[in-house]
């Protein structure tokens with residue numbers, strides 16, 4: 412295994428007009444850990460994910476992947492590199508079935524010459540069956556095997572969140588970014604999701620970066636945490652260290668007066 | 669039915685499919701008539717200027733037609749490939765306007781080339797088929813083939829990527845789809861189909877001029893898809909068939925044709941936001957037929973029971 416961290420964010424700033432969404436944020440994510448990102452609403456957490464996944468260009472600073480800069484990267488190139496994500500405001504392919512949402516995630520592994528595909532050669536058909544099988548396995552993992560044939564748009568909220576995770580896993584990521592995957596779930600569902608995220612990490616041997624507001628849950632789930640406030644990284648470390656950091660307490664509780 | 673009208677309807681269906689391909693990945697391209705005109709011009713030029721394509725007298729050999737269709741499609745596809753990368757950076761209505769401009773540019777170029785017969789166009793294009801029914805039979809086979817390919821496409825990686833881009837382009841990019849390449853593929857396939865169709869239409873119409881690829885035609889072919897729906901291959905086919913037949917049947921009222929299209933484009937999205945044929949509608953239709961079949965069976969059983977007399981002693 413390489414010695415460079417999987418992901419390094421160095422002095423990252425991001426401005427929208429006059430608004431500073433991220434200011435000189437630096438952090439590293441190590442291979443295999445569950446890395447939490449917490450902070451009040453508007454702190455810049457989603458913006459950080461957007462910059463990492465090449466959806467938003469940073470104003471300054473760098474994102475390094477295994478120690479290498481990734482210049483001119485597009486989201487699809489990053490996906491091939493091993494980055495996958497979910498979205499705070501769910502972005503499923505609503506006109507497709509649950510299974511086909513995951514099949515789209517398997518896009519990279521479905522390459523075949525167009526002619527062979529159109530004519531449906533034996534090789535292409537066998538490959539297609541393998542991919543469908545793989546999609547069903549991933550759906551089973553997130554507990555959606557029964558819903559495979561339903562339209563994605565028909566799923567209730569919590570299941571949509573899990574489908575988005577299955578779709579992201581289909582791309583075989585090394586690093587998975589989860590933006591508020593537990594939003595809108597009840598406490599029991601949140602607990603299940605915690606278990607699921609751990610299972611995924613162990614099963615696929617991947618690295619997870621997660622944004623979530625429920626602090627106690629994050630303390631239990633994460634190996635390390637970073638805290639953002641008004642675009643600045645105000646704390647970074649183990650859950651225990653972060654919990655007692657005075658700046659974190661102030662950010663969350665407001666000043667005592 | 670009049671075979672000539674049937675042939676026009678089949679060509680309408682092919683053009684509907686051509687327009688629907690970019691739409692399947694959310695790209696509102698109105699360039700189909702431009703590529704249609706290119707295919708037709710290629711066929712008209714080859715078969716009237718080059719003896720090997722012209723055959724003897726008024727008839728031309730079938731292999732020559734196939735070759736012209738191939739070349740017409742190829743030229744249209746190449747042009748689409750050359751300009752697609754730039755044009756497809758535009759989104760929504762801007763893409764529509766750019767493609768309308770493309771159709772106009774192609775029309776003006778064709779009009780002013782020294783060898784395309786100016787405003788009158790090219791006449792006396794030789795006939796590979798002696799009758800309209802001959803054309804219709806050939807075109808029906810072509811349409812069936814294209815429908816089959818489009819249906820296959822829906823099951824394939826490219827087709828699914830197109831649907832994904834239409835639903836959410838950003839999410840599609842994030843799962844590793846090269847969205848620009850997929851959109852370009854759809855645009856080129858659309859142009860190829862329009863070019864092939866144009867080559868066939870030129871022979872059928874016997875003459876060909878620049879007016880074939882006009883703004884009117886852009887709107888007409890778009891209406892096929894708006895009316896039929898673009899989520900399945902069947903939608904544009906039905907749209908093309910019906911909307912080509914309608915004005916012909918309404919011929920006595922002449923200009924109503926354009927008004928009908930205007931109304932379809934205006935009211936279509938309001939009444940049927942996804943067009944007439946949607947996957948749900950097909951599904952519902954399937955269930956309806958199934959239910960109807962079961963009803964029939966139940967009725968048959970009753971009849972049988974009655975015929976075999978009361979069972980109970």
Ligand SMILES: Nc1ncnc2c1ncn2[C@@H]1O[C@H](COP(=O)(O)OP(=O)(O)O)[C@@H](O)[C@H]1O
Nearest residue numbers: 427430432450451452453454455456457458459
């Ligand atoms: N595309 C954008 N344009 C303008 N302002 C934005 C944009 N994206 C985010 N912001 C602003 O940046 C700040 C950080 O937003 P965000 O990263 O979504 O916060 P969080 O996810 O931590 O709640 C907010 O004030 C938000 O309004």
Ligand SMILES: [Mg+2]
Nearest residue numbers: 456457458499
């Ligand atoms: Mg957010």
